[in-house]
Amino acid sequence: MAETKFVGTPKKVTTHVNQNEDLIFEKSSAGKKAYRLAELDVPAVDAASLLGDAARTDLGVMPELSEIEIIRHFTRLSTWNYAIDLGMYPLGSCTMKYNPRVNEVVSRLEGIAEAHPYQPESLSQGVLGIMKLLSDCLVEITGMDTITLQPAAGAHGEFTGILLARAYHEAQGNARKKILIPDSAHGTNPATAAVCGYQVANLKSNAQGMVDIAELERMVDEDTAALMLTNPSTIGVFESEIHKIADILHAKGALLYMDGANMNALVGKTRPGDFGVDVMHLNLHKTFSTPHGGGGPGSGPVACKKILEPFLPKPVVVTKADGTLALDYDRPQSIGRVRMFYGNFGMFVRALAYILANGPDGLRQTTEDAVLNANYIRAKLEDTFEMQYKTRSLHEVVFSDKRQAKNGVKTGDMGKRLIDYGFHAYTVSFPMVVQGAMMIEPTESESREELDLLIDALKQIAREAEENPELVQTAPHATRLRRLDETAAARKPVLRWKPTPNGAADSSALTPDTAAKEW
Ligand SMILES: *Cc1c(COP(=O)(O)O)cnc(C)c1O
Secondary structure (H helix, E strand, O other): OOHHHOOOOOOOOOOOOOOOOOOHHHHOOOOOOOOOOOOOOOOOOOHHHHHHHHOOOOOOOOOOOOHHHHHHHHHHHHOOOOOOOOOOOOEOOOOOOOOOHHHHHHHOOHHHHOOOOOOOHHHOHHHHHHHHHHHHHHHHHHOOOEEEOOOOOHHHHHHHHHHHHHHHHHHOOOOOOEEEEEOOOOOHHHHHHHHOOOEEEEEOEOOOOOEOHHHHHHHOOOOEEEEEEEOOOOOOOOOOOHHHHHHHHHHOOOEEEEEHHHHHHOOOOOOHHHHOOOEEEOOOOOOOOOOOHHHOOOOOOEEEOHHHHHHOOOOEEEEOOOOOEEEEOOOOOOOOOOOOEOEOHHHHHHHHHHHHHHHHHHHHHHHHHHHHHHHHHHHHHOOOOEOOOOOOOOOOEEEEOHHHHOOOOOHHHHHHHHHHOOOOOOEEOOOOOOOOEEEEOOOOOOOHHHHHHHHHHHHHHHHHHHHOHHHHHOOOOOOOOOOOOHHHHHHOOOOOOOOOOOOOOOHHHOOHHHHHHHO
16 A cells, blocks of 8 residues: 555555456356266156256356365455454444354354244243343343343334333323434434334434433323333433433333344443333344344344333243243243344353353443543544533443535545554444534543554544545545445445346446346
């Protein structure tokens, strides 16, 4: 990489492997194989004689390559990806922590990995025991009364939690009409309320970025089903009056839903069940170290108070009189299933391994380290970037691009520039209550050395924004692809390769325009 690409000398830079890799179909040449089979020692049967019309004769165009070509193709593609195993993801609100290898070892143990969901209960005591122990741990951590492990993501947990709230209100004779949501909320909160059939009432934050208590008192009425509140909020601030908030809601018969995606700041320190929360979700793929997307499915358990227990999704793991575990389907008030079988079981194993490996003191230490790391970044960068809310930070810190925007450099530009310095971008332009938000959550995984590299990179980017704004505005420069047209990528995605009508392998025949028409 040319020296002129940086103002100053960055300590950490990765140049992405610059390979012009064709699609696997384009690399294909007829007759190549990646395998060799032994001679048939039974009579050959043709598929049509066995399957009749159901036999598929036209297999379309399939890529034909040798084994090493396939290996190199996918290995090279893998080098284009950023990964938590390569470096830090400072994405705020996402809690991109390290996925410990011991989790993977445990989840691959034969008896666990190969358990079948239709295995009889008598042969499933071990896996039911894992679900039970994880449930007990999460109930203890949250201070709630009970839990369902079924939901497959945070947003899915919200959906499940709000369905519980609706079922509860319906059982009292009135489903109620609206859900209150602060303006700083994650986008999934209003979406969840709408999907569950509620009107969304927007609750304005006060000057500290917290719930405005007077405004809340004015808005809660007998038609309010719940308030959905993220705590700590998306600007990383603890709602210190949450007790009062719960009391105001409860006085009108409304429930307090807590978006628990940010539990990484609370585990081992304080419990939502103790400060008035009625129902909440957790993200095992955030707080409890299971992989985010790509590397594995998510998991968003929902913990709730006793009053909501009858409505939990079924089946529920129960302990029978003889001490064995069983699945209880006989739950007449249940909202039903929200996920096939019992949820993403492999994630339960990983999360439980993480909880047990850390133990209560270890989990508390994790929380303290996550908060310390965020505040270290805050202290080191407070002079470089504007902060709209000066309230004490917990696990994440939100800066604003105000100062750099004067030179035409926006949060998105600096996020992309960070890629040139070998980091994933921070969370850009969220939460929307902060102008040009730059939201950073380091998690406890990062060492002080890595944090210093990030701080160093951001300081240099701020200098570049002063001295050479165009350099930042046109970033990234060190990646295989430069800045993309994000609107076209979102509106006219080319999602699938197709052969041309004459069968030739030619992806150039598929322009974004023709792709848009076809889809
Ligand atoms: C991540 C997140 C969610 C959604 O979780 P998913 O698993 O991505 O669906 C909801 N709320 C907040 C505050 C989050 O950070």
